[in-house]
Amino acid sequence: xxxxxxxxxxxxxxxxxxxxxxxxxxxxxxxxxxxxxxxxxxxxxxxxxxxxxxxxxxxxxxxxxxxxxxxxxxxxxxxxxxxxxxxxxxxxxxxxxxxxxxxxxxxxxxxxxxxxxxxxxxxxxxxxxxxxxxxxxxxxxxxxxxxxxxxxxxxxxxxxxxxxxxxxxxxxxxxxxxxxxxxxxxxxxxxxxxxxxxxxxxxxxxxxxxxxxxxxxxxxxxxxxxxxxxxxxxxxxxxxxxxxxxxxxxxxxxxxxxxxxxxxxxxxxxxxxxxxxxxxxxxxxxxxxxxxxxxxxxx
Amino acid sequence: xxxxxxxxxxxxxxxxxxxxxxxxxxxxxxxxxxxxxxxxxxxxxxxxxxxxxxxxxxxxxxxxxxxxxxxxxxxxxxxxxxxxxxxxxxxxxxxxxxxxxxxxxxxxxxxxxxxxxxxxxxxxxxxxxxxxxxxxxxxxxxxxxxxxxxxxxxxxxxxxxxxxxxxxxxxxxxxxxxxxxxxxxxxxxxxxxxxxxxxxxxxxxxxxxxxxxxxxxxxxxxxxxxxxxxxxxxxxxxxxxxxxxxxxxxxxxxxxxxxxxxxxxxxxxxxxxxxxxxxxxxxxxxxxxxxxxxxxxxxxxxxxxxxxxxxxxxxxxxxxxx
Numbered sequence: 001x002x003x004x005x006x007x008x009x010x011x012x013x014x015x016x017x018x019x020x021x022x023x024x025x026x027x028x029x030x031x032x033x034x035x036x037x038x039x040x041x042x043x044x045x046x047x048x049x050x051x052x053x054x055x056x057x058x059x060x061x062x063x064x065x066x067x068x069x070x071x072x073x074x075x076x077x078x079x080x081x082x083x084x085x086x087x088x089x090x091x092x093x094x095x096x097x098x099x100x101x102x103x104x105x106x107x108x109x110x111x112x113x114x115x116x117x118x119x120x121x122x123x124x125x126x127x128x129x130x131x132x133x134x135x136x137x138x139x140x141x142x143x144x145x146x147x148x149x150x151x152x153x154x155x156x157x158x159x160x161x162x163x164x165x166x167x168x169x170x171x172x173x174x175x176x177x178x179x180x181x182x183x184x185x186x187x188x189x190x191x192x193x194x195x196x197x198x199x200x201x202x203x204x205x206x207x208x209x210x211x212x213x214x215x216x217x218x219x220x221x222x223x224x225x226x227x228x229x230x231x232x233x234x235x236x237x238x239x240x241x242x243x244x245x246x247x248x249x250x251x252x253x254x255x256x257x258x259x260x261x262x263x264x265x266x267x268x269x270x271x272x273x274x275x276x277x278x279x280x281x282x283x284x285x286x287x288x289x290x291x292x293x294x295x296x297x298x299x
Numbered sequence: 300x301x302x303x304x305x306x307x308x309x310x311x312x313x314x315x316x317x318x319x320x321x322x323x324x325x326x327x328x329x330x331x332x333x334x335x336x337x338x339x340x341x342x343x344x345x346x347x348x349x350x351x352x353x354x355x356x357x358x359x360x361x362x363x364x365x366x367x368x369x370x371x372x373x374x375x376x377x378x379x380x381x382x383x384x385x386x387x388x389x390x391x392x393x394x395x396x397x398x399x400x401x402x403x404x405x406x407x408x409x410x411x412x413x414x415x416x417x418x419x420x421x422x423x424x425x426x427x428x429x430x431x432x433x434x435x436x437x438x439x440x441x442x443x444x445x446x447x448x449x450x451x452x453x454x455x456x457x458x459x460x461x462x463x464x465x466x467x468x469x470x471x472x473x474x475x476x477x478x479x480x481x482x483x484x485x486x487x488x489x490x491x492x493x494x495x496x497x498x499x500x501x502x503x504x505x506x507x508x509x510x511x512x513x514x515x516x517x518x519x520x521x522x523x524x525x526x527x528x529x530x531x532x533x534x535x536x537x538x539x540x541x542x543x544x545x546x547x548x549x550x551x552x553x554x555x556x557x558x559x560x561x562x563x564x565x566x567x568x569x570x571x572x573x574x575x576x577x578x579x580x581x582x583x584x585x586x587x588x589x590x591x592x593x594x595x596x597x598x599x600x601x602x603x604x605x606x607x608x609x610x611x612x613x614x615x616x617x618x619x620x621x
Contacts, residue, residue, distance in 0.1 A: 050418070052543075096599060096603075100599075100602075100603045100606065101606050102599060102602045102603060102606070103556045103557070103602070105363075105418070105546075105556065106550055106556055106598065106599070106602050107599060107602075109543060109546065109547065109598060110594075110595040110596070110598035110599035111595060111599070112543075112595070113547075113591040113592065113594050113595030113598070114591070114592050114595035114596065116588075116591050117588040117589065117590075117591040117592035117595065118588075118592075119588075120587060120588030120591070121588045229422065229425070229426075232422060233422065233423075233426065236419055236422075236423075242416050242418055242419045243416060274430070274433045274434040274437065274438055275430065275434045276430070277426050277427075277429060277430025277433065277434075278426075278427060278430035278431050278434050279430075280426050280430070281423055281424065281425070281426030281427025281428070281429075281430050282427050284419075284422070284423035284426060284427075285409070285420075285423045285424065285427060288409065288413075288415045288419055288420060288423055289409070289413060289415075291415075292409075292413035292414060292415050293413070295414075296413075296414075
């Protein structure tokens with residue numbers, strides 16, 4: 001949080017354009033996909049799992065959305081296609097992880113390859129472009145003076161927060177993340193909770209695909225290649241522990257803003273955008289080291 | 300009762316033959332010796348990375364090194380840059396290996412001293428290293444590597460690329476002997492199987508893992524040198540995607556992601572399978588998509604099959620004891 005403020009201060013002092021309303025809206029618009037996925041990633045990491053296939057899910061959902069647009073489907077059908085494709089692919093991940101007992105990173109690594117294959121087969125190596133902009137109000141529009149992306153992010157995070165902190169299901173997720181065996185002994189249905197959680201992150205990836213298509217109005221071949229690692233990085237920056245049980249939705253959102261502001265701010269102050277991964281990486285290292293020192297002092 | 304790992308090797312060997320047969324059915328050109336050379340050109344780079352990844356996983360923790368591809372790119376660039384500054388190439392390569400060791404030591408420090416989970420630590424260094432590789436070069440490759448150096452990876456001996464003989468096979472033999480015949484090898488297995496038991500019986504678990512992460516950096520350096528010689532240029536994205544591919548190869552080869560189980564032979568066979576598959580499908584003009592799909596299915600399928608086998612063994616053991 002403090003780091004975020006410092007970062008903003010640095011960029012604001014170096015470029016007067018940084019704090020303008022227009023620029024902040026641009027940052028927000030660019031963060032929507034990542035923010036939505038990060039809500040799901042936080043829940044998965046709290047569960048003690050990981051999903052490196054979200055980029056693949058996003059890609060498949062986006063290409064299906066593009067194709068259904070081309071078939072002339074109306075908006076609500078298109079949204080439904082995107083969301084259900086995402087949820088279904090996520091549920092497949094969950095089933096492989098829980099029923100076949102494949103470690104999450106292996107399972108989602110495998111499905112990542114398969115999803116990208118599906119993308120290539122459906123898209124056939126050519127971009128889908130010139131899609132209608134009937135949905136772009138979801139990202140670029142504004143309502144009551146605030147950009148609509150804000151409402152989308154707000155709704156997703158409120159939903160996830162309620163789910164995680166105010167329902168028995170959320171407690172099950174935390175319990176599994178803390179100690180899976182104990183959770184099983186208490187009578188929590190581990191397999192079902194896991195499948196549901198992975199379906200949820202799939203659903204969010206599907207939503208991100210809808211937003212992506214709405215914003216860009218095309219589907220490219222290398223869509224979603226980096227988003228999984230970025231999402232994991234943002235979630236960890238936000239204080240989640242990869243061992244499970246610990247994580248914060250607000251923190252993850254901060255992490256997303258952090259990454260996106262870095263990307264935006266570096267360009268504005270005239271540093272080559274190539275440095276952005278260096279900055280994100282070193283910050284991750286610093287956060288992890290501080291975290292480790294803290295735990296060491298406590299114990 | 301047969302040892303499941305040996306069964307695994309038979310399975311992989313069968314799979315390798317199946318892919319070769321498939322390749323030759325798909326394309327009449329597949330079994331020509333030129334194809335063999337072409338095929339084996341790819342093997343050493345992924346092969347050594349896969350072996351390093353296997354060691355990291357074996358030593359437990361759970362261990363994984365996601366920064367391996369980024370280290371490879373960085374070392375390649377460092378060597379090319381040093382050579383550009385007038386440092387003799389051989390010296391530059393040695394410095395490059397040292398840089399690899401240092402990059403690996405950073406990982407090792409984060410994981411073994413600060414006790415950060417390896418997945419998070421190497422994800423962070425993956426960002427930092429690959430970002431550095433891009434930022435320091437501005438994204439453009441560094442060329443100007445002399446021809447004689449290129450021969451190290453482009454030359455052929457008995458129709459097989461030179462670096463296959465000089466790097467891949469020696470390293471595989473060395474690691475195989477180390478794991479199966481030496482004390483260090485059994486310490487690695489012990490650390491991966493049961494950290495606490497290993498520690499109590501006198502294995503310096505974390506010092507061992509520290510060394511392995513450094514070793515992984517050196518191996519990434521060797522892979523970087525091989526690609527440098529192959530392309531006669533250093534690309535900032537040379538190692539892109541290698542981190543996940545090396546994990547895939549290690550797991551397909553039978554290494555268990557939580558440590559303690561796995562063999563170098565399995566990894567070697569897995570590398571051969573993956574590259575044969577890629578070359579075969581490429582020759583037959585089949586879309587890259589199917590290669591990816593095949594790798595994905597193999598990866599998940601092999602772990603599921605593993606679970607089945609160990610379940611059956613456990614059940615048999617239980618029946619035997621009662």
